[in-house]
């Protein structure tokens with residue numbers, strides 16, 4: 644068989660894209676099915692939701708590890724949930740890479756602080772960061788809280804603080820954050836997934 648470089652690339656792309664009967668004449672389906680089975684064999688399956696945007700695609704995360712206290716549990720594969728009515732098993736490229744949120748070694752593990760006027764971030768511990776945050780939050784709220792509007796109506800709102808939830812905030816966390824911020828009187832609340 645005379646195969647050009649273009650034919651080879653085309654065949655590979657077809658196979659990767661789901662065509663699976665390659666232009667080279669091989670049926671790659673058994674090989675792909677086998678490699679997938681090997682990858683997730685013995686893994687536990689968790690249904691979850693992609694946190695990146697408001698579409699809310701259903702996702703299955705495969706985790707190796709028994710779940711015991713002294714075992715290492717790690718996400719080894721993530722794919723679209725075929726039972727989800729939202730995405731029917733598909734994921735966009737961003738969602739397909741969502742396991743990086745759990746495993747990427749470049750993820751920051753702790754808080755960082757950049758002092759006013761400084762160009763450098765410094766590592767700080769959580770106690771320091773939470774104290775700093777609580778102090779700033781309280782001061783800003785005290786300075787900008789509006790109990791009554793210009794017509795004398797009770798509004799009890801804080802106009803000096805806005806809150807934007809991160810893409811990795813779960814629905815449950817987002818619910819709790821929203822309730823907490825509304826209790827504090829915040830009116831400017833949003834979430835990255837909606838933006």
Ligand code: SF4
Nearest residue numbers: 693695696700735738
């Ligand atoms: S980022 Fe992509 S995979 Fe995730 S919810 Fe949005 S569309 Fe779905």
